[in-house]
Amino acid sequence: xxxxxxxxxxxxxxxxxxxxxxxxxxxxxxxxxxxxxxxxxxxxxxxxxxxxxxxxxxxxxxxxxxxxxxxxxxxxxxxxxxxxxxxxxxxxxxxxxxxxxxxxxxxxxxxxxxxxxxxxxxxxxxxxxxxxxxxxxxxxxxxxxxxxxxxxxxxxxxxxxxxxxxxxxxxxxxxxxxxxxxxxxxxxxxxxxxxxxxxxxxxxxxxxxxxxxxxxxxxxxxxxxxxxxxxxxxxxxxxxxxxxxxxxxxxxxxxxxxxxxxxxxxxxxxxxxxxxxxxxxxxxxxxxxxxxxxxxxxxxxxxxxxxxxxxxxxxxxxxxxxxxxxxxxxxxxxxxxxxxxxxxxxxxxxxxxxxxxxxxxxxxxxxxxxxxxxxxxxxxxxxxxxxxxxxxxxxxxxxxxxxxxxxxxxxxxxxxxxxxxxxxx
Ligand SMILES: *Cc1c(COP(=O)(O)O)cnc(C)c1O
Numbered sequence: 010x011x012x013x014x015x016x017x018x019x020x021x022x023x024x025x026x027x028x029x030x031x032x033x034x035x036x037x038x039x040x041x042x043x044x045x046x047x048x049x050x051x052x053x054x055x056x057x058x059x060x061x062x063x064x065x066x067x068x069x070x071x072x073x074x075x076x077x078x079x080x081x082x083x084x085x086x087x088x089x090x091x092x093x094x095x096x097x098x099x100x101x102x103x104x105x106x107x108x109x110x111x112x113x114x115x116x117x118x119x120x121x122x123x124x125x126x127x128x129x130x131x132x133x134x135x136x137x138x139x140x141x142x143x144x145x146x147x148x149x150x151x152x153x154x155x156x157x158x159x160x161x162x163x164x165x166x167x168x169x170x171x172x173x174x175x176x177x178x179x180x181x182x183x184x185x186x187x188x189x190x191x192x193x194x195x196x197x198x199x200x201x202x203x204x205x206x207x208x209x210x211x212x213x214x215x216x217x218x219x220x221x222x223x224x225x226x227x228x229x230x231x232x233x234x235x236x237x238x239x240x241x242x243x244x245x246x247x248x249x250x251x252x253x254x255x256x257x258x259x260x261x262x263x264x265x266x267x268x269x270x271x272x273x274x275x276x277x278x279x280x281x282x283x284x285x286x287x288x289x290x291x292x293x294x295x296x297x298x299x300x301x302x303x304x305x306x307x308x309x310x311x312x313x314x315x316x317x318x319x320x321x322x323x324x325x326x327x328x329x330x331x332x333x334x335x336x337x338x339x340x341x342x343x344x345x346x347x348x349x350x351x352x353x354x355x356x357x358x359x360x361x362x363x364x365x366x367x368x369x370x371x372x373x374x375x376x377x378x379x380x381x382x383x384x385x386x387x388x389x390x391x392x393x394x395x396x397x398x399x400x401x402x403x404x405x406x407x408x409x410x411x412x413x414x415x416x417x418x419x420x421x422x423x424x425x426x427x428x429x430x431x432x433x434x
Contacts, residue, residue: 012330013337018408021330027315027323031401042383042406042413047218047358047396050244055307063303075299084297088252090309091243094317095216095235096226097254103289104239104250104302108217111236111253112142114292116182118255118263119211119234120150123181130175130182130210132159132167134189139215143184154181166194166349173204180210187225188218188356191388193348195223195356199230206231217241220252222324222357222398224317227254234259242357242398244308250301253292260288269294315400323399324357327407331359331395334411342418347392357399360392361414367430368423369393373413378422383410387434 010017022028035052043051067075089099105111120129129143140158147154157175161167166189176183183205188195198214205212214235219225221242227235235254239245255263264285270276271293274284285291312320329352335344339361347360363369370387372378386394395410396402417423 012333015405015408018330018404021326021404025323025404027319027399028403030311030315031403033311034401036401038382040382042381042410044383044385044395044397044402044406044410046244046398046401047222047241047394048386049240049247050221050242050308050398051401052246053244053307053311055311056244056246056304059307060300060304063300067299080299083299083302084293087302087305087309090306090313091220091239091252094225094309094312095220095237095252095254096224096228096230097235098228098257100288101227101257101260102252102254103292104252104297104305105293106251106253107248108215108236108238108251109138109142111251111292112139112184112213112215113146114265114267114294115213115234115236115253115255115263116142116146116184117149117266119182119213120146120154121264122262123211126179126181126209127153128155128157128177128180129184130157130159130172130180131184132161132172134161134164134167134192134194135184135186136190136215136217139184139186161194165192165347166354167196169197169200169204172201176205176208176210178209180205180208182213183210184213184215186215186218188216188223190218191347191392191394192360193218193356193358195219195349195354197353198225198227198232202230202232218356218358221312221317222321224321227256232256234263239305243305243312244400245305246301248301249305250298253289255289255292260291263291265292265294267294271295271297311400320399321357324397325352327397327399327402327404328352328355328357328359330404331397331407331411334408335359335361338411338415339418342415344414344418358394358396360388360394362391363393363418364391365418365423366391366393367428367434368426369414369417370434371426371431372417372423373410375426378413378417380416381409381413383413385410387430389430
């Protein structure tokens with residue numbers, strides 16, 4: 010059986026020991042192929058039940074009493090379940106705010122500690138919000154810092170030499186995405202962290218496209234700080250609460266810029282003087298969103314059941330399958346690879362480049378195109394991002410998506426669509 014035959018994909022699904030997890034997600038349209046779990050993870054069936062209970066029982070019946078019946082501890086509980094997924098201790102992680110806000114809080118804390126150092130370093134593949142936050146911090150600290158962005162010659166990756174070249178003894182902070190949102194390029198976290206430490210810089214990792222997608226070991230890498238979202242590979246739901254990590258020995262030396270009551274040493278003393286809580290709690294600001302917190306739990310439990318190592322193994326096998334299908338069916342139709350070829354340098358999505366990427370995405374999503382409806386996403390200027398989320402992506406999903414892309418490109422079915430980009434892509 011050859012890899013480009015339909016039967017091959019179906020055989021892979023039959024012999025895939027993680028395949029059964031797929032049934033635990035809400036799939037109301039069996040004809041839909043969802044390859045955007047790297048942007049918004051699917052809804053686990055158990056989350057619907059869980060939230061119904063939290064709303065009807067904990068909120069509806071128990072009302073404010075629920076704060077002492079589990080709500081106050083929930084943030085800690087969820088952080089405790091997330092910690093092993095990112096190689097951190099439970100007392101080094103909290104659930105709080107959004108990724109952008111957490112980046113601001115930790116970036117501020119780092120600059121406050123690293124007084125006198127004048128450079129911030131990132132790369133041009135980083136998520137724009139991350140760059141904006143760094144620019145905003147520079148403004149907040151009186152425009153005394155310089156932001157240096159490491160360059161990517163191909164828009165896919167950044168070499169460690171290039172990064173090293175941007176770092177200097179006056180670098181306060183190196184802030185990077187572990188996995189790049191567009192190309193899925195993945196840094197060697199340990200090597201980069203060590204290199205930055207050798208220059209005296211602190212390192213802040215954004216794990217948004219990595220958490221739940223690849224094994225991460227913050228402790229083994231001696232990482233200083235990290236942040237990330239839970240609505241992508243962690244399936245926490247749209248806009249779900251983000252997380253934040255600070256290495257234990259750094260916690261007492263860092264201060265949040267938002268001195269809110271949940272980060273106070275004893276919030277319910279209602280004292281009028283702020284005294285930061287000991288440990289990681291000091292990075293909380295206000296009341297946690299209990300509904301959002303509750304929604305993450307079933308997905309985290311499922312992730313532990315499957316095991317991040319096994320998920321990574323499947324993700325790599327599926328990625329290689331997709332790469333082979335691309336080479337076989339798509340390369341001759343004007344497609345090119347927008348992601349690293351090496352497994353160790355790639356997260357869990359694959360970007361295919363095509364000069365008609367925007368309209369090809371529209372044709373994939375539109376049910377009137379005929380064939381299968383496929384949901385990928387489009388990233389400027391020419392990337393079709395195909396997310397591989399091994400808890401629920403099947404080999405057949407990948408196969409059929411490639412066949413659909415091939416049909417659309419061959420027959421130029423994208424011509425029906427305008428070049429205008431949608432508000433959210
Ligand atoms: C998705 C993502 C974010 C999202 O930030 P929000 O504050 O949740 O909007 C931030 N950084 C990276 C690298 C991302 O991939």
